[in-house]
Amino acid sequence: MKYYFQLIGLAILFSCQQAPVAEQPSDTIISPMPATAATPVEQAAPVVLDSLAIGDTMYNVITIGKTEFDTVPEQEWRGDEELKIKTFAGRAERLGDSLAVKLDDGKRLFFVNRPPLSEDNPEGERIYEFLHYLPGLKSTMVISVGDEMFSYMLIHTGTGNVLETIGEPQFSPDMQRFICSNADLDAHFNPNGFELFRVKGNKIIKVQSALPEKWGPVIIKWRDARSFVAHIKELDAEMREHDRYVKLVPRY
Numbered sequence: 001m002k003y004y005f006q007l008i009g010l011a012i013l014f015s016c017q018q019a020p021v022a023e024q025p026s027d028t029i030i031s032p033m034p035a036t037a038a039t040p041v042e043q044a045a046p047v048v049l050d051s052l053a054i055g056d057t058m059y060n061v062i063t064i065g066k067t068e069f070d071t072v073p074e075q076e077w078r079g080d081e082e083l084k085i086k087t088f089a090g091r092a093e094r095l096g097d098s099l100a101v102k103l104d105d106g107k108r109l110f111f112v113n114r115p116p117l118s119e120d121n122p123e124g125e126r127i128y129e130f131l132h133y134l135p136g137l138k139s140t141m142v143i144s145v146g147d148e149m150f151s152y153m154l155i156h157t158g159t160g161n162v163l164e165t166i167g168e169p170q171f172s173p174d175m176q177r178f179i180c181s182n183a184d185l186d187a188h189f190n191p192n193g194f195e196l197f198r199v200k201g202n203k204i205i206k207v208q209s210a211l212p213e214k215w216g217p218v219i220i221k222w223r224d225a226r227s228f229v230a231h232i233k234e235l236d237a238e239m240r241e242h243d244r245y246v247k248l249v250p251r252y
Helices: 002-016 066-070 081-087
Strands: 051-054 057-064 092-095 098-102 108-112 126-134 139-146 149-156 162-165 177-182 193-200 203-210 215-222 228-235 241-250
Touching: 066 228, 066 241, 081 092, 081 126, 092 126, 098 126, 098 139, 193 215
Parallel strands: none
Antiparallel strands: 051 057, 057 241, 092 098, 098 108, 126 139, 139 149, 149 162, 177 193, 177 215, 193 203, 215 228, 228 241
């Protein structure tokens, strides 16, 4: 009998030491996660690009915020063509479906628009638009837009030579270099990459052309004479695009 009462005492003592169960409100629904279920975790986009060579300089690629990127002004060339032609009087003229660019010797170079794609026009639509005149380069800037494609052109008014670029030119502070870029990682209607040019006297020399596969530069802007900021797109393992804003800081 003594042994029986000892067992009862131990049972009472053990029950008093258990942690109280929290009381749930009556409208609370508890749905335990099945043991086999995995809670989805959003993964950060992988950093594809951490260094980049532009010209003869190697740059560290450092992520920044969009606000910092936006503080660097973009050189935007598109606008009201009629107003631009008036601003640079005598440099270009719109004649119906043609754009006439005047050269230094008085001759004119004609760029004729093409209608939309049809049986009679298998090459597809092409529209030419006057953008700007750059006296330091002795060049007239024109954009050519077609079916799922575009290109920027610099027409040297002294020679009549036409330079097509991959994207919108962004000039260095001294106007002696410019960089053009375009991101097209999906459709591939236009080249994906960037080009660097140098101005030497009356000549424009291509210094570099890069066509990466895992990332694309939407735009690269000169931050100062030696550094840049850029909006780039990067591909992850599933070939999904991720936007990233970066600054390019020279290593030396």
